[in-house]
Each structure stands twice: as C-alpha cells, then as structure tokens.
Amino acid sequence: MSSKNTSDKPVAVVGSGSFGTAVANILASNCEVLLYARKPEVAVEIEKTRKSAGQKIHERITPVNDLELIGKECDVIFPVIPSPYFREMIQKLSPYLKPYHILIHGTKGINVAPKEADSQKLTVEDIYTMSKVIKEESIAVRVGCLAGPNLSKELADGQPAATVVASHFDEVIKEGQKLLRNDNFQVYGSKELLGIELCGVLKNVIAIAAGALDGLGFEVNSRSLLISRGLIEMIYLGQLMGANPQAFLGLAGLGDLVATCSSNLSRNFTVGKRLAQGENIKTILDTMEEIPEGVNTVELLVRLLDNYKMRAPITETLHKILTDELTVDEGLRLLMKSPFNVDIDFF
Amino acid sequence: MRSLKRPLSKFYRKRKFEYILPETGDWPVVQLARDRKNFIDEVTLESTQRVKVIRNTTPGLIDELELTRYKEKLRIQTNPWKIDPEDEVVYWEKVKQKLVDAGNASDQEAEKIAEDTLRDITSRYANEITGNFKQSHYKLARRVANFGFARLLNAAKLKGWNAFLKKEYSLQDKIQLVGEVEHLRKLAKIGTVIMVPTHFSNLDSITMGWAINELGLPPFIYGAGLNLFNINIFSYFMNSLGAYKVDRRKKNLIYMETLRTYSKQAIQRGCHSLFFPGGTRSRSGKIENRLKLGLLGTAIEAQRANYMIDPQEGRENKIFVVPVVINYNFVLEAPSLINDYLESSGQERYYVENDEFSTSSKILSFLLKFFTKGSHISMSFGKGMDLFGNYVDEEGKSIDVNGNHINTRDYFLFKGEITYDAQREEEYTRMLADEIVKEYHRINQVLPSHLAPFVAFQILRKRHEKMDLFSFLRLPIEEMEIEYEEYKKTFDRLRNIIIELYNNGKVDIAPTLTSDLDAVIKEGVENVGMYHARHPLIFNKAGNIATQDLNTLYYYHNRMEGYELEKYI
Numbered sequence: 001m002s003s004k005n006t007s008d009k010p011v012a013v014v015g016s017g018s019f020g021t022a023v024a025n026i027l028a029s030n031c032e033v034l035l036y037a038r039k040p041e042v043a044v045e046i047e048k049t050r051k052s053a054g055q056k057i058h059e060r061i062t063p064v065n066d067l068e069l070i071g072k073e074c075d076v077i078f079p080v081i082p083s084p085y086f087r088e089m090i091q092k093l094s095p096y097l098k099p100y101h102i103l104i105h106g107t108k109g110i111n112v113a114p115k116e117a118d119s120q121k122l123t124v125e126d127i128y129t130m131s132k133v134i135k136e137e138s139i140a141v142r143v144g145c146l147a148g149p150n151l152s153k154e155l156a157d158g159q160p161a162a163t164v165v166a167s168h169f170d171e172v173i174k175e176g177q178k179l180l181r182n183d184n185f186q187v188y189g190s191k192e193l194l195g196i197e198l199c200g201v202l203k204n205v206i207a208i209a210a211g212a213l214d215g216l217g218f219e220v221n222s223r224s225l226l227i228s229r230g231l232i233e234m235i236y237l238g239q240l241m242g243a244n245p246q247a248f249l250g251l252a253g254l255g256d257l258v259a260t261c262s263s264n265l266s267r268n269f270t271v272g273k274r275l276a277q278g279e280n281i282k283t284i285l286d287t288m289e290e291i292p293e294g295v296n297t298v299e300l301l302v303r304l305l306d307n308y309k310m311r312a313p314i315t316e317t318l319h320k321i322l323t324d325e326l327t328v329d330e331g332l333r334l335l336m337k338s339p340f341n342v343d344i345d346f347f
Numbered sequence: 348m349r350s351l352k353r354p355l356s357k358f359y360r361k362r363k364f365e366y367i368l369p370e371t372g373d374w375p376v377v378q379l380a381r382d383r384k385n386f387i388d389e390v391t392l393e394s395t396q397r398v399k400v401i402r403n404t405t406p407g408l409i410d411e412l413e414l415t416r417y418k419e420k421l422r423i424q425t426n427p428w429k430i431d432p433e434d435e436v437v438y439w440e441k442v443k444q445k446l447v448d449a450g451n452a453s454d455q456e457a458e459k460i461a462e463d464t465l466r467d468i469t470s471r472y473a474n475e476i477t478g479n480f481k482q483s484h485y486k487l488a489r490r491v492a493n494f495g496f497a498r499l500l501n502a503a504k505l506k507g508w509n510a511f512l513k514k515e516y517s518l519q520d521k522i523q524l525v526g527e528v529e530h531l532r533k534l535a536k537i538g539t540v541i542m543v544p545t546h547f548s549n550l551d552s553i554t555m556g557w558a559i560n561e562l563g564l565p566p567f568i569y570g571a572g573l574n575l576f577n578i579n580i581f582s583y584f585m586n587s588l589g590a591y592k593v594d595r596r597k598k599n600l601i602y603m604e605t606l607r608t609y610s611k612q613a614i615q616r617g618c619h620s621l622f623f624p625g626g627t628r629s630r631s632g633k634i635e636n637r638l639k640l641g642l643l644g645t646a647i648e649a650q651r652a653n654y655m656i657d658p659q660e661g662r663e664n665k666i667f668v669v670p671v672v673i674n675y676n677f678v679l680e681a682p683s684l685i686n687d688y689l690e691s692s693g694q695e696r697y698y699v700e701n702d703e704f705s706t707s708s709k710i711l712s713f714l715l716k717f718f719t720k721g722s723h724i725s726m727s728f729g730k731g732m733d734l735f736g737n738y739v740d741e742e743g744k745s746i747d748v749n750g751n752h753i754n755t756r757d758y759f760l761f762k763g764e765i766t767y768d769a770q771r772e773e774e775y776t777r778m779l780a781d782e783i784v785k786e787y788h789r790i791n792q793v794l795p796s797h798l799a800p801f802v803a804f805q806i807l808r809k810r811h812e813k814m815d816l817f818s819f820l821r822l823p824i825e826e827m828e829i830e831y832e833e834y835k836k837t838f839d840r841l842r843n844i845i846i847e848l849y850n851n852g853k854v855d856i857a858p859t860l861t862s863d864l865d866a867v868i869k870e871g872v873e874n875v876g877m878y879h880a881r882h883p884l885i886f887n888k889a890g891n892i893a894t895q896d897l898n899t900l901y902y903y904h905n906r907m908e909g910y911e912l913e914k915y916i
Contacts (some may be wrong), residue, residue, distance in 0.1 A: 095751065099757040100758070125913075
C-alpha cells in the first residue's frame with residue numbers, strides 16, 4: 001500500500017446546513033474537511049465568522065465554493081443537501097467525479113424521476129433515493145448513506161451518539177467508519193443500502209404524526225401506539241420498494257424513529273405539532289429555515305400507493321391533513337377506527 | 348398503427364464479412380493451444396494460490412482436501428460417466444492415503460503434503476478442463492457446417508434436385524444478424540470481447556458458433572458441459588470450436604477455483620470468450636433476469652490483473668462485453684422446459700440436464716425441420732460496453748453520463764493505487780449482471796410470434812383472474828377460445844404500446860411486426876411453437892383463437908415479461 005492515506009487528503013462535505021455542518025465537525029476530529037456552501041457569499045461568511053448554521057466550526061474545516069477542487073482534492077465526499085436540490089447539485093458535481101470516489105450522503109428524503117414529476121401514479125422505479133440519484137447522474141459507484149438518530153443540535157453539543165453507514169461496498173463502510181468514529185460517536189456498518197436509506201426517509205412521516213399527537217396534548221400511551229404502528233407501516237412501505245425488513249429494526253430504523261418522535265428538535269415533528277395547533281401547512285413551511293423532508297415524502301408515497309392497491313393508514317391520513325381535507329383531530333379519530341387490527345404479519 | 352420514430356435495426360443478407368484476423372496463427376485461441384503446457388502450469392499455480400488464500404491454515408486446507416476427496420468419491424459412485432478417466436478411483440485413493448500421512452506427520456511436513464496434494468489436484472483439474480483446439484479441425488468443421496447448412500437450405504427452399512447446389516439462399520436468410528455487428532467487429536480488433544447471449548435452447552451454442560464465424564471473428568472459447576463430450580461427433584465439434592470442458596457434477600471449491608482461474612487467464616491472454624450468463628437454459632421462457640456471477644466475475648478479475656501489469660488503459664488490455672439476444676419462433680425443448688419450471692413452482696433448484704439433444708438422430712431431425720420449414724432465428728447484438736456497464740465508443744473508450752471518457756482503471760483505484768478487493772469485484776459483477784439484463788430487454792426483438800401468445804395468454808388469464816396460476820393452467824383447453832375481433836383489438840393496442848416502447852429505445856421490433864394487422868396476427872399464430880405436436884396457438888374452425896397446450900402457450904408468453912405490458916390487457 002502507498003504511504004498516502006485518505007486522512008492526508010481532505011474529506012468534503014457538500015452542503016452547509018445544520019446536519020452538513022454537524023457532520024463536518026465530527027469528521028474534523030479525524031481529518032481535514034472542505035465544507036462546500038452553494039452560495040459563494042455564504043462560504044465567505046462562514047470563513048469570517050467560523051460559524052455555520054448556528055454551529056461553531058472546527059479549526060480543520062475550510063469553507064469552499066468550488067466543486068472542481070473537491071473532485072480533485074478529495075477521495076471521499078459527503079453530500080448533505082435537501083432532496084429538492086440534490087439532483088441538481090450532483091449534476092454540477094458529476095463532471096469532477098471518478099469511479100474511485102466514495103460518496104456517503106446524509107439526506108433523508110426521496111425524489112421522483114424528472115419525467116414523472118407531474119404524474120399522479122408512480123411506480124417503484126420512479127422513486128429515487130439519493131444513492132439512486134447519485135448513480136444515475138454520475139459515474140460514481142462507491143455510494144453509501146448515513147442514517148441514525150443524529151439530531152444536529154445534540155451532535156453539536158458533543159453528546160454521545162451513534163450512526164449507521166450503509167453501502168454495498170465494504171470499503172465504503174470501512175472508510176466511513178474510520179472517518180466518522182470518535183470517543184463520543186459510534187459508527188455501525190450495514191450492507192442494506194436501500195433499507196437504511198428508507199429508514200431515514202420513512203421515519204420522517206411518522207415524526208410528523210408524532211408532532212401532531214404532541215400538539216394535541218397526548219402523551220406516552222398514544223406516542224407508543226404511533227411508534228409501533230408507524231414502524232410496521234415503514235416496513236411495509238420499505239418492502240414495497242424492495243428493502244429488507246430487518247434494516248428497520250436497527251439504529252437507523254427504530255432508533256431514529258424513537259428519536260424523532262420524541263424530540264422538539266426534529267423539523268418534521270415541529271411541522272406536526274404546529275399543524276395540530278391549527279396552523280396551515282403553507283405558513284409553517286414558509287417560516288421554517290430548513291426543509292422538513294417528511295412533507296414531500298408523504299405526497300410521493302400517496303402517489304405510489306395509488307398504483308399498488310396498498311394501504312398505509314398513517315401516511316394516507318397525514319396526506320389528507322396536509323391537503324386540508326381533514327383536521328388533525330378528524331385524522332386521529334379516523335386512524336383510531338382503522339380496521340387494520342392485526343399486530344404483526346410480515347416476516 | 349402508431350408511427351415509428353427511429354429506423355428499424357439493420358440486418359444483413361448475403362453480407363460477406365472479412366476475417367478480422369486472416370492468419371489463423373494470430374488467433375489468441377491458436378496461440379493458447381500452442382502454449383498449452385505452459386498455460387496449464389500457470390492455471391495450476393494460480394488456482395493453487397487462490398485456494399491457499401481461502402483456506403489459509405494447514406488444518407483448514409486439509410479439511411478442504413478431505414471434503415473434496417469425499418465429494419469426488421461420492422460422485423464416482425453415484426453418477427459415473429463414460430467419459431470419466433479410468434484411473435479416478437485409484438487417484439482419489441492415493442489422495443486419501445496422503446491425507447492420512449499428513450495426519451500422522453509433524454506440522455511442517457503436513458503443510459508440505461497438503462500443498463503438494465492441492466497442487467496435484469488443481470493440475471489434474473486444469474488438464475481436464477483445457478480444450479483441445481486444433482486449427483485444422485476448426486477449418487474443416489467450419490467448411491462442413493457452412494456447406495452442409497447452405498445446401499440443405501437451398502434444397503429445402505427451392506424445389507427440385509438440382510437446387511441442392513444453388514446459392515440463392517444464404518444462411519443469413521435463416522438466421523438474421525441484427526444490431527451492432529460492425530461495432531463488435533471493431534472491438535474484437537481493439538481488445539478482448541466477452542459475448543453474453545441469452546440461453547433458451549441447446550441450439551444456442553451451435554447458432555453462436557456459426558454467427559461468430561460468419562461475422563469474421565476468430566473462435567471464441569466457451570465452457571461446454573462435459574456431458575456433450577460424451578458423444579463423439581459433438582466432442583469433435585466442441586474441441587474444434589474452442590470449447591473447454593465444464594463438469595457440472597463437480598461442485599467442490601478446488602474445482603470451481605481452477606475453472607475460474609482458467610477462464611480468467613484465457614481472457615488475460617486475449618481469448619474472446621462466450622458465456623451463457625443465465626447458467627442453464629431459461630426454464631420459464633422469460634429473458635434471464637438473474638445471472639450467474641461466477642464466470643462473469645472472472646472477466647472483472649482479468650481486467651484488474653491486466654491493469655496491475657500495465658496500468659495504462661491501452662488498446663490491447665481492455666475487455667468488452669457484448670450482450671446478444673437470440674430470438675426464436677420455436678424452441679424445441681419448450682414443453683419439457685416449462686414443465687421443469689412449473690414443477691419447481693418457480694423456486695430455484697438444481698435441474699437435471701435432460702436429453703432432448705442426446706442423440707444425433709434427434710439433432711438431425713430438428714435441423715431438417717428447421718431448414719425445411721418456414722421459420723427463422725434472429726440474433727440481436729447489443730452495443731459493446733465495458734465491464735461496468737458503460738457503453739464504449741468506436742475506439743473502445745468508455746463514455747460516462749456527461750459524454751466524457753472514463754478511464755476504467757479508476758474503478759480499481761483506492762487511495763491512488765490499483766488494489767485487489769474481492770468484495771468490491773463481487774459487487775461490480777452484480778452491477779454488470781444488472782446492466783446486461785437491461786440491455787437484453789432493450790435489444791430483444793419482438794417477433795409476431797412473441798406478441799401473439801402474450802396477448803392470447805393474458806386475455807385468457809384475465810378471465811380467471813382470481814384463480815392461481817397452477818389451477819388456471821389445469822383448466823380444460825376446450826373452454827379457451829377468444830373471439831377473433833376481441834383478440835385483434837387487444838393485439839392492436841399492445842402492438843402500439845410496443846411501438847411506443849420501441850420509439851423510446853426500450854425494446855427492438857422485427858420488421859414483420861409492422862405489417863398489416865391481420866397478416867401480423869396470422870404470422871404470429873402460425874409460427875409460434877410451430878413444430879410442437881400440440882400447438883400453443885391455432886385458429887379454430889370458427890376462425891377464432893384457441894390453444895392446444897396451455898403450458899407451452901404460457902412458456903412463449905413469458906418471453907414478453909418484464910415490460911409491464913400486463914396492465915394494458
């Protein structure tokens with residue numbers, strides 16, 4: 001092996017939102033980090049204040065605005081960009097990517113194939129997880145994802161936590177573990193890329209519902225009911241999209257679900273809570289700084305379910321609430337009457 | 348009919364392709380045959396190493412040798428073949444004795460005994476696998492086949508005894524070569540080609556052998572089942588075509604590693620290779636959707652090894668993949684294949700190779716039918732790609748989504764160095780298999796005889812939607828009648844959808860599919876499975892569509908699986 005070591009080369013984080021910044025800070029304890037901001041003035045601002053998305057940044061982080069530089073200087077790249085902008089960003093990065101690049105994304109959302117953007121009925125093929133976007137838009141193959149209960153604010157405080165790095169490639173998992181692991185941060189590996197990605201995606205839907213329950217003033221019994229029924233719904237939806245059910249029982253599935261359903265720090269939870277307090281979805285979205293992925297996910301899932309004669313009561317009810325067909329109260333009553341009363345029947 | 352938005356695929360008639368390497372002495376397969384002994388030694392050495400890496404302790408290795416010996420003994424007892432060497436029993440007895448010795452020896456001696464025994468076994472296997480290519484045989488076989496087939500064809504097509512010597516029809520009328528044929532010829536000059544055809548019939552290896560020669564390419568090596576070498580005449584042809592022997596009874600690690608090494612090293616020496624990546628013939632009649640990764644993986648290993656020797660992506664050391672779909676109106680083995688499939692209820696299991704082609708007379712009678720009746724085969728050649736599923740241009744350079752060149756060496760780099768990572772290469776193999784399957788569906792040429800059974804089966808199936816497949820297939824065929832007008836309407840709709848798919852580059856169509864609707868239906872119904880005793884599709888007395896055998900109808904219908912056409916019925 002050569003004396004050159006990845007830790008000698010800087011690692012890039014593309015996206016300087018709160019999670020991107022948190023990831024950059026974790027990485028910086030092990031290596032040099034280039035933190036990419038889409039707008040040049042933002043990169044300048046981060047450099048000036050040494051603060052990004054409200055978090056202080058580690059001394060080994062260099063804010064940049066040059067994707068070509070990232071392609072040349074880095075073997076490992078962490079794209080952490082909200083799903084609506086993800087494809088566009090990968091298209092811009094794509095000319096600088098080579099087959100040896102390792103891309104580990106941390107985006108918990110899904111897209112729809114551009115040609116199906118307006119179609120009412122979606123097939124499983126039309127749904128894009130972010131790793132699928134990367135593979136379609138670039139030559140990169142060593143792709144992975146990052147998922148788990150990782151609330152940015154707690155990570156920024158250095159509280160103990162863990163995450164999952166998933167990829168079809170052992171070398172991606174090993175490299176991800178090596179780069180992210182520190183005394184306060186444990187990293188598990190998984191080969192179930194699709195399953196782990198969908199854990200992060202689908203739990204956001206349940207998080208909105210959890211926020212709504214909280215907003216109505218309900219407590220532990222109802223939340224536990226939601227979490228367990230929600231997990232089952234996640235598994236069914238995951239299976240429909242081709243994922244292995246086991247993935248949902250680990251840190252990225254159950255672990256992350258419990259975290260986002262219990263915390264006011266979660267964006268999706270906040271959406272639900274404000275809905276229950278009578279706010280309208282448009283106002284909520286307009287006043288939030290960062291994108292709650294769950295809202296878009298609900299819409300895409302409903303378009304997918306239409307096509308497969310499948311039911312997903314929580315997702316469908318949330319969709320009715322988000323489209324003003326039902327109030328949160330009515331939605332909850334509808335769910336409680338749900339005829340799906342077998343506890344578990346997969347596996 | 349909906350209009351076509353791209354020109355129909357090119358096909359060739361009476362086109363004479365020059366040999367890309369006129370001097371047979373330059374053929375890699377000839378050079379390999381000349382260097383046979385060295386080659387076997389290299390294969391032995393490398394496969395010994397590989398097994399030692401997998402079983403990296405002496406006790407582990409001894410266990411593996413013991414297991415191999417046990418399996419071999421079992422095979423000799425339960426499934427002996429005429430072609431097996433006479434000394435087998437004695438040989439494995441000796442191995443047993445050596446392993447006993449190793450058990451009683453000191454650690455150091457045991458290690459040496461184990462290694463020597465391993466080397467001896469791999470050498471035995473390597474000798475057994477290696478083909479016996481002789482160029483004089485090849486030339487003769489080529490002449491006999493071409494002359495024989497062409498004469499037979501003309502005699503059959505043009506009535507009269509003197510037609511035997513006429514040259515009005517060439518075999519290209521019977522077996523149409525469609526698609527990226529010129530590209531394939533170019534790639535075979537620049538680098539090493541791995542051709543990966545679909546596998547529906549035992550006839551496939553014969554048609555492929557003919558096509559390779561017809562296209563002016565040097566012989567491709569391929570693994571042929573050892574059972575085929577049981578028949579003398581076959582054995583002669585197989586050797587002539589550059590076949591090496593694969594014994595599907597031997598499933599032990601040492602044999603598998605030797606076989607893989609054989610394939611890898613032959614590719615590294617520039618031998619074009621032919622794999623049927625589906626493994627065995629498609630039982631269901633569906634285009635393969637799960638490929639066997641074993642031999643495909645050896646191409647990736649060879650590519651990495653080439654780059655380790657010479658890191659520049661050069662003209663000589665690049666390996667290309669060319670998918671081929673063979674389109675039949677009729678598959679001789681269809682009735683027994685579909686029965687296999689239905690018996691196993693779609694679950695994977697080991698199929699016992701059966702014997703439709705076991706005797707020369709059966710083969711001959713099939714060939715006679717094939718040449719004397721009006722059925723043809725088309726072979727669609729896909730565009731060449733690299734081992735990572737990227738298409739390559741005229742010069743063999745890989746092209747990415749942005750239209751830029753890719754250096755495929757970069758797929759093996761880690762931190763700037765070419766590295767060997769078995770798990771990475773396994774994953775690449777899986778990705779390659781997916782791309783091959785996609786390409787199969789794109790170049791698959793829809794014949795009227797593919798669409799006709801699909802439409803009929805789906806209409807019938809929909810009438811009994813609530814029934815499971817197996818109960819449905821047991822329904823009395825007398826009840827299976829479709830009014831011609833209903834059939835025609837559905838056929839028309841489906842044809843339009845296929846043309847839409849064709850316009851979007853998702854499938855290929857045969858020119859005959861675009862004729863007048865009644866004529867297309869007639870051709871489809873009359874051609875599908877035309878030589879079976881019971882026809883999958885017929886026009887009954889009322890002029891409606893009926894079937895004589897639901898199972899084979901199902902088989903031929905399966906060919907159009909994978910395009911989500913069901914929802915349009």
